[in-house]
Amino acid sequence: MKTIFKNIKQLVQVREETLKPLRGSEMKELPVIDNAWLLVEDGKIADFGKMQDLPSFEGVSEVDASGKFLLPGWIDSHTHLVYAGNREQEFIDRINGLTYEEIAEKGGGIVNSAIKLQETSEEELYQQSARRLEEVMKMGTTAIEIKSGYGLTTAAELKMLRVIKKLKENYKLPVKATFLGAHAIPPEYKNDKDGYLDLLVNEMIPKVAEEGLAEFVDIFCEKGYFSVEDTHRVLEAGKKNGLRPKIHVNQFNAIGGIKAAVEHNALSVDHLEVMEPDDLDALEDSGTMPVALPSCSLFLGIPYSPARQILDAGLPLALATDYNPGSTPNGNMNLVISLACIKMKLNPEEAINAATINAAYAMDILDTHGSITKGKAANLILTEEIPSYGFMPYSFGANHINSVYINGKKV
Numbered sequence: 001m002k003t004i005f006k007n008i009k010q011l012v013q014v015r016e017e018t019l020k021p022l023r024g025s026e027m028k029e030l031p032v033i034d035n036a037w038l039l040v041e042d043g044k045i046a047d048f049g050k051m052q053d054l055p056s057f058e059g060v061s062e063v064d065a066s067g068k069f070l071l072p073g074w075i076d077s078h079t080h081l082v083y084a085g086n087r088e089q090e091f092i093d094r095i096n097g098l099t100y101e102e103i104a105e106k107g108g109g110i111v112n113s114a115i116k117l118q119e120t121s122e123e124e125l126y127q128q129s130a131r132r133l134e135e136v137m138k139m140g141t142t143a144i145e146i147k148s149g150y151g152l153t154t155a156a157e158l159k160m161l162r163v164i165k166k167l168k169e170n171y172k173l174p175v176k177a178t179f180l181g182a183h184a185i186p187p188e189y190k191n192d193k194d195g196y197l198d199l200l201v202n203e204m205i206p207k208v209a210e211e212g213l214a215e216f217v218d219i220f221c222e223k224g225y226f227s228v229e230d231t232h233r234v235l236e237a238g239k240k241n242g243l244r245p246k247i248h249v250n251q252f253n254a255i256g257g258i259k260a261a262v263e264h265n266a267l268s269v270d271h272l273e274v275m276e277p278d279d280l281d282a283l284e285d286s287g288t289m290p291v292a293l294p295s296c297s298l299f300l301g302i303p304y305s306p307a308r309q310i311l312d313a314g315l316p317l318a319l320a321t322d323y324n325p326g327s328t329p330n331g332n333m334n335l336v337i338s339l340a341c342i343k344m345k346l347n348p349e350e351a352i353n354a355a356t357i358n359a360a361y362a363m364d365i366l367d368t369h370g371s372i373t374k375g376k377a378a379n380l381i382l383t384e385e386i387p388s389y390g391f392m393p394y395s396f397g398a399n400h401i402n403s404v405y406i407n408g409k410k411v
Ligand SMILES: N=CN[C@@H](CCC(=O)O)C(=O)O
Pocket: 109, 110, 113, 220, 248, 251, 296, 322, 324, 325, 326, 327, 328
């Protein structure tokens, strides 16, 4: 099956090849073709060019993209989209003065979500999660990473991961699963963190790997959660079982987790609201992608990741939503891109690169997704008629998306 998009006002993020993520000043460049066409064949980008050079094609269905922009779909490399219910009460508690940390200390937070999830059937959890996935796909997300971490028992963690597996089977976009058993210390191990780590390392990780339920391993490396020493232990166990690290780090405190992650060749380090010079140094010459989550900063009222400092240090940067019930009950990548421009002072070009090419790297799918490149999947966003691609982040809160395509098929 072939589809041709014609009269595209601008084809955005056009690259011959994408072998590496973009770093530092490279992120300012966003290659485009004005007045373009693009051919999709068998779900892949087959060819593209300028309208003046349009060859004649037979047996193709046509999409007239006059006045519209065509760009690679957003890639959301950090979510917790599989969860049960919501934490609206904690939202009210924070409005009334409690902090995220205080709520967690009182037994709320991640543990609250874990109790809800343990009490929810696998089928119900799947239905709630599938609704969220469909919602974000309509907003332009065309590849997604999803973490476990609201189970905190072997049975409930496996239940979450099976739900992610079912989403992967039933939806056509790339879905990658991350095992985040080390998300919080469950109440029954309150005074025995090492006992929980033993369970993680000796039982959960081997089972997850044996059943092929995850590709990545994660840990919340943070004061009051897991230490740098715990991080080494969990990442080592993950690696032994074939799971590459992608970790939560430097959200509230810089405790040395970035250096540990780099030592384990983590694919990404995520959050980074608080960064020390040592953290930037540790990332230099590494294959580890820094990932910022600006909607989390908005919702919790915490600092935004110092993106300009990260780019000025010549490092790459990716953006993701962190969609979860506690710190970011929102999976809208368009808002993330706007916030990155407004609050983190990224230019639209930098933000779009961070949400496509670099996000693809952070999900380990850069060879097949993240740019308009021949042979890559036709996972695309067709905008409404807008004056420029920069109009998307400028008009924050609006999406300006006409349609979304996964493997060339309209969502
Ligand atoms: N910080 C750790 N984990 C999630 C939030 C978890 C929650 O509050 O449910 C995050 O990335 O923000």
